[in-house]
Structure formats: structure tokens, C-alpha cells
Amino acid sequence: MSKASLHTLGCRLNQAETAIIAKTLSDSGFEIVEWGEPADLTVINTCTVTEQADSKCRQAVRQAIRKNPNAYVAVVGCYSQIAAETISKIKGVDLIVGNEHKLRVVDYLDGLKKADTPVIIHSSKISRDEFVIDSVGLYDHHARANLKLQDGCDFVCSFCIIPRARGRARSRKFSDVIAEAEKLAEMGYKEIVLTGVNIGTYSSGGRGFLEVIMSLEKVRGIERIRISSIEPTTIGREIVEHMAHSDKLCHHLHIPLQSGDNSILEAMCRKHTSEEFADFVEWAAERIPDIGIGTDIMVGFPGEGEEEFKSTRKLLADLPVEYFHVFTYSDRDSTPASRMPGKVDFHVKKERSRIMIEMGQRKRYAFYEGYFGKTVYVLFETESNGYWTGFTSNYMKLRVESEQALRNQIREVSPIRIEGDTLIGELA
Numbered sequence: 001m002s003k004a005s006l007h008t009l010g011c012r013l014n015q016a017e018t019a020i021i022a023k024t025l026s027d028s029g030f031e032i033v034e035w036g037e038p039a040d041l042t043v044i045n046t047c048t049v050t051e052q053a054d055s056k057c058r059q060a061v062r063q064a065i066r067k068n069p070n071a072y073v074a075v076v077g078c079y080s081q082i083a084a085e086t087i088s089k090i091k092g093v094d095l096i097v098g099n100e101h102k103l104r105v106v107d108y109l110d111g112l113k114k115a116d117t118p119v120i121i122h123s124s125k126i127s128r129d130e131f132v133i134d135s136v137g138l139y140d141h142h143a144r145a146n147l148k149l150q151d152g153c154d155f156v157c158s159f160c161i162i163p164r165a166r167g168r169a170r171s172r173k174f175s176d177v178i179a180e181a182e183k184l185a186e187m188g189y190k191e192i193v194l195t196g197v198n199i200g201t202y203s204s205g206g207r208g209f210l211e212v213i214m215s216l217e218k219v220r221g222i223e224r225i226r227i228s229s230i231e232p233t234t235i236g237r238e239i240v241e242h243m244a245h246s247d248k249l250c251h252h253l254h255i256p257l258q259s260g261d262n263s264i265l266e267a268m269c270r271k272h273t274s275e276e277f278a279d280f281v282e283w284a285a286e287r288i289p290d291i292g293i294g295t296d297i298m299v300g301f302p303g304e305g306e307e308e309f310k311s312t313r314k315l316l317a318d319l320p321v322e323y324f325h326v327f328t329y330s331d332r333d334s335t336p337a338s339r340m341p342g343k344v345d346f347h348v349k350k351e352r353s354r355i356m357i358e359m360g361q362r363k364r365y366a367f368y369e370g371y372f373g374k375t376v377y378v379l380f381e382t383e384s385n386g387y388w389t390g391f392t393s394n395y396m397k398l399r400v401e402s403e404q405a406l407r408n409q410i411r412e413v414s415p416i417r418i419e420g421d422t423l424i425g426e427l428a
């Protein structure tokens with residue numbers, strides 16, 4: 001049996017798509033092995049959100065070729081969509097597939113025959129139509145699965161290349177979303193994470209994001225539904241109101257802010273102000289006291305001086321936002337921001353990134369500390385040397401020592417201390 005190993009760079013949506021590719025390969029007779037193990041086929045699902053992401057993709061491809069020089073190498077996804085030409089110059093790459101066709105990479109493998117020049121499957125036009133995906137995802141632990149329900153984005157944030165890499169906003173057919181959730185439940189997954197590029201814009205046959213959540217709640221076997229990143233202007237208060245009463249919808253939101261300064265938000269072409277963001281998260285935290293809220297921050301956007309950066313720090317210092325994903329601005333080809341004046345020095349960007357990462361860590365610790373001595377419920381996913389790790393509904397990472405097999409079980413735990421980014425607890 002041929003072996004395939006897969007690697008994902010970038011976002012949760014990419015993880016969902018790698019899982020779908022893994023399932024199609026497994027259904028076609030491949031044995032899926034861990035990344036880095038000897039394999040006949042390696043698939044690298046790439047990201048292009050920043051310059052750093054591009055460079056990480058090239059590194060991953062070169063590493064894969066070094067480790068498995070005889071394997072057939074397929075490079076798929078966002079970086080393949082944007083930079084097929086550049087990737088084709090890396091010696092050892094056999095196949096490059098852009099976003100439109102990547103889920104069916106299995107159809108283009110050509111008997112794993114290596115050639116001197118790679119085959120490129122690329123379409124510069126990405127369909128705008130509602131879509132179906134005729135496969136479920138395959139994940140290496142049987143607890144949490146990502147469920148793709150949307151792709152693309154019609155917002156035009158001035159720094160963002162994603163609409164070019166993934167096309168216009170489109171939704172997955174409602175019945176297809178529910179059908180995948182049912183199959184995932186049958187396979188034993190207890191938690192599904194709703195993923196897409198701009199999931200709050202979901203719409204299929206007149207049904208929106210809240211309707212899809214309410215229907216997924218009825219799927220027997222699914223015990224938790226988690227919303228992944230959702231744009232501030234697309235999350236209505238009715239979602240939080242529903243979350244407050246639902247026993248399945250996780251008390252967790254990840255809402256990208258990007259900057260706490262209104263002049264920068266305007267230059268970014270974001271659709272919200274810092275005040276609107278603050279009002280919403282404060283209200284959500286009042287409505288659901290144990291809610292865990294995370295955000296994305298971009299430092300070093302053109303024109304971000306000390307004052308503008310201070311506004312971001314000031315805003316976030318007091319808001320009930322528990323963790324940050326910090327991105328450093330880099331020019332993306334043909335985006336409006338790449339042509340803006342006021343580029344920020346590399347070292348200044350690095351320092352701002354460090355400051356925000358540290359602030360995020362402090363906020364996360366403070367949030368975690370609030371749970372010492374209380375009881376939380378953890379869905380355990382992975383085990384290493386007798387330690388089991390999982391997540392709470394409000395997205396705290398928690399580890400316990402136990403000889404019991406806890407995989408895919410939701411158990412009561414008392415958190416007692418913090419180690420790194422993880423709460424350490426004891427099973428109740």
C-alpha cells in the first residue's frame with residue numbers, strides 16, 4: 001500500500017481542507033502516515049497570508065524533498081494559487097494545485113511518476129457558486145473536527161491577499177454541511193469547529209449562520225459546536241444570545257480587531273471602529289461571564305506611528321479579550337496597502353509584535369488564574385507520556401496526568417496551576 005503524508009500551513013480552514021484531502025487519499029487506498037515519516041506521496045497545503053507564511057511554505061517544501069527525496073511532491077493551496085511559477089522552480093516538486101481544484105488532488109497524481117518539470121493545475125478564476133464537498137475530513141485524533149461551511153471573502157481589507165487567493169464569498173450547501181456533521185458524529189467526533197474565510201456571511205437557500213448552528217445542534221452525537229474566527233461586523237448579538245442558552249455552542253469567540261486605532265482601521269478598510277468592537281466584546285462578556293474571547297492584531301500597518309500603536313495597547317489592556325494572535329504587516333502583491341506611504345521599520349514592527357505577544361500572554365494567564373479551584377469541563381484529545389490534553393468550552397487548554405484512557409471524553413477537572421500556555425488540573 002502506498003503511503004501519503006500531509007502537512008498544513010496557515011489557518012483552520014486549511015486544516016479542514018487537508019483533512020478532506022487525507023480522507024480522499026485514504027479512500028483511494030493510501031495509508032496516511034505522520035508528517036516526516038517515509039512516504040510515497042507528500043502533500044503540502046500552503047498559506048500566503050504574509051511574506052513570512054510564503055517563506056515558511058518554501059521551507060516546508062524543501063524540507064519535505066530533503067527528507068523524502070523519492071516521494072512524489074504535491075504543493076497545493078493559497079501559495080500555489082498566488083505563486084505557482086515560484087514554486088515550480090523548486091527542484092523536486094511534481095505537482096502544483098491551486099485552490100479551485102486542491103480538494104481533488106487525488107485525481108492528478110498520475111501514478112506518482114516523477115518528472116523534471118511539475119504539472120500545474122491552476123485556474124485564475126475561482127467559482128462563485130454555492131458548493132458541495134463530497135467527502136468528510138479525516139483527523140488524527142477522534143475528538144474535534146473542523147467543518148468547512150464557507151470559502152472566499154467579499155470584504156476588501158486593504159492589506160489582505162486572501163480574496164485573491166480564495167476568490168469571492170460563497171457558502172456550502174446547507175444540506176451538505178449537515179450531512180458532513182452527521183458523518184463526523186457517526187465517526188465519533190464530539191466537537192465540530194465551524195470554519196471558512198468569512199463564516200459570518202454564510203447564506204444558503206435563505207438560511208444564515210444562526211440557522212446552520214441551530215440545525216447542527218440537533219445532530220445526535222455532536223456535543224460541542226465551536227465558532228472559529230468571525231468578523232466583528234458579521235457576528236450579530238443574536239448569536240451571543242443563542243450561545244448564552246445553548247448547551248452545545250461553545251462559550252468562545254475569536255473576533256479579529258487588527259488595530260485599536262480608528263485612523264488605521266479606516267486605512268485598512270475595516271468595516272468597524274475600535275469603539276464598536278469594544279462595545280460588542282464588553283456586552284458579550286457581561287452576557288456570558290465565562291466567555292473566552294480572542295482576537296487578531298496586526299502590527300506595523302503603513303502609517304502606524306507610536307500614537308496609533310498606543311491606541312491599540314490602551315484599548316486591549318482593559319477589554320475582556322483573553323488571547324491575541326499577533327501578525328506583523330508585510331506587503332502583499334497588488335494590495336492597496338502595499339502602495340501606501342508610511343511603511344514601518346522592520347525592527348519597530350518586531351518590537352511591537354513582542355509587546356503585543358507579551359500583553360496577550362499576561363491576559364491569558366490572568367484569565368486562566370480566575371479558574372483555579374473552580375470546576376471546568378474538558379474534551380480530551382491527545383496523550384503524551386501519561387498526560388492528557390484537551391480544551392474547555394471557552395478555549396482554555398488544559399492538561400491532566402492520568403492513566404485512564406481519556407481520549408474523546410468530556411470530563412470534570414479542577415485547574416490548579418499554569419505551565420507555559422496550558423492550565424494544569426486534576427480530574428474531579
Ligand code: SF4
Binds near residue numbers: 153157160161198231
Ligand atoms: S475580512 Fe478582510 S482580512 Fe478577513 S479575509 Fe476578508 S479581506 Fe481578508
